[in-house]
Amino acid sequence: VSPSPAVAYGVGAPPGGPARPVARVGATVLDLRALAAAGLLDSALPRAEAVFDAATLDRFLGAGRAVWEDVGARLGAVDDQGAPSGVVLDGPLAMALPFTVADYVDFYSSLEHATTVGRLLRPGAEPLAPNWRVMPLGYHGRSGTVVVSGTPIRRPTGPVGLHTVGPTERLDVEVEVGFVVGVGTEPGARVAPEAFRDHVFGVVVLADWSARDIQSVESRPLGPFLSKSFATTISAWVTPLHELEDARVSPPPQEPPPPDYLAVTEPWGLDIALSLDINGTVVSRPDLAGMYWTMPQQLAHATVGGAALRRGDLFGTGTISGWERARQGCLLEITANGTDPVELRDGRRSWLADGDTVVIRGTAAPGSRRPVALGECAGTVQPSA
């Protein structure tokens, strides 16, 4: 038997119809409310029709791990048996943001990325700050400007130098994966790494658009603000965590050993192969498997101080990168801070030009007998307003 097709969730509107929760099972797209109305999800989710009678996946995200896994299993079975009429959505769907983003946090967890960026921006100095190996460093981004794949990205204006305001001349994009919280916590609670699966619904592919000139002017001492707040793109499809079991691998060794609250008992490296495509040329193929800090450690860190989690909280891994140019996850690295342009079919680029289309793709467990394609994450750069 061939492996069961992978399940992903999104929100889509058929031509002339309203946006609704949908599931993608292999190549088939199912209307989740219609599926629930046909009674096909009853065993997995009480009141399934009400859960999916919405324009977001929010209620489903709040339903919890047992439901996520049961619904996933039911969808595989529906696909095997042939879905009843009215449940399969043919033709194009206009995809929308799949869930309401509560808070958005972005990490900085690739050793290769942090080291290379440190060397490029502070040559001669120690590339990593002393805190880097002690905790997964992160910052809060702007949740209100998280957009769905396909949304045009307007080149931002801002202070590109200490004495110059204008459109950014160093527009970049970082290849990331994001994870989204389904089940929140009360204030004061901590989420230990082993409780990761009880809170996190699934993953998206994420593009962290970055204006490098603004970033270098504004970031001292409070970190990035305008340079990152204009847009963050996520894939329209959310892949549930249970689809990633075959992708789990041992992460790189951590030296020094992390503090107790970051200690892990099971491996949560994720073998997710990504590609960064600009105008049809793949300029890099980063892989998440080698990332130093893992997602359960990131979530444990974010909550160690007692900050509550909410449904819809989105966490980005930070740029996924490698030592070689062909594995690096942003143009800052790939072009050595603009000094070594990358070749596209339609010319060379140090940074993104107006009209450029970026597509980030990801596949989990790419070498296994059941690779899982994640949603793609795309955006086209528009001129500054």
Add this chain to the structure above:
Amino acid sequence: VSPSPAVAYGVGAPPGGPARPVARVGATVLDLRALAAAGLLDSALPRAEAVFDAATLDRFLGAGRAVWEDVGARLGAVDDQGAPSGVVLDGPLAMALPFTVADYVDFYSSLEHATTVGRLLRPGAEPLAPNWRVMPLGYHGRSGTVVVSGTPIRRPTGPVGLHTVGPTERLDVEVEVGFVVGVGTEPGARVAPEAFRDHVFGVVVLADWSARDIQSVESRPLGPFLSKSFATTISAWVTPLHELEDARVSPPPQEPPPPDYLAVTEPWGLDIALSLDINGTVVSRPDLAGMYWTMPQQLAHATVGGAALRRGDLFGTGTISGWERARQGCLLEITANGTDPVELRDGRRSWLADGDTVVIRGTAAPGSRRPVALGECAGTVQPSA
């Protein structure tokens, strides 16, 4: 005639009843839905009953400047004439978070605060980074942990040193004022300083709880994260912007002149006198009037890159401070980074102790014939979990 009493808005629940939008007019608290049902807001706000049939002020925030000003004027008139029965709420109200916080941004806009902190933390170096006078520096905070005045503040745990995890030993609080967006913008739009009043509903008093040891370990290079994300307190009462007209003063001169997008044509310094009270001792009296960057400049900066605004976006001014100890807005400054403790009735403090109760109070236009008391912002420190 005596000046009309000031209006403020909140959400409160009478004993045994649900939370509802309320207005405070002088010493009188009015049930806004009941007032609307009695027809007393019809001239100001179509469908007023539906707007106030909610557990937040969100819909009212979205109604726009003309409505905010009209309702404010009607409430003054209702108070003059005596409110009908069933509209006045007597007795204690349990106050709730007044609006749904969308994104939360905190600035760093007091020259005195930034200079004093720079001198304390980096002695011998230039206290201000070169970007400080070029733009209002800010960062995104955690909107999901914004709480209403009175909510207990749990001492956070985290990396208090490079080799130590534990409860913060340097718990501090920063005196701030926050402003909240009522009318959002589309992506790509900029809010010029002169459009400030068309988007901003009003102000709250804000306590920015800060773990200084965690902050110093984690902040390089991405800024504060765990050290600020555990809690931010806002007053239960929101004072609408139109109540602050008498408080408007010329801000300090800006040298060098700001770039065009931050140029202002009308003065938006705000003479708001604040006090920081710990366990009944007022340890400092900061005033917002002297703050270098003004609120309209902060909002213009946050949107210059095209980031959309949403209803409920909250912006903190950053610590409000002065050169003298008696005007400084946080313990880091007041105690010279813990080296010169402050005297309370119940002992000395370098930093906040478990059980300490902080109350921040504010009065706009304190020297005028119509001072406007803002809501107070209070929290008691609880031991680490």
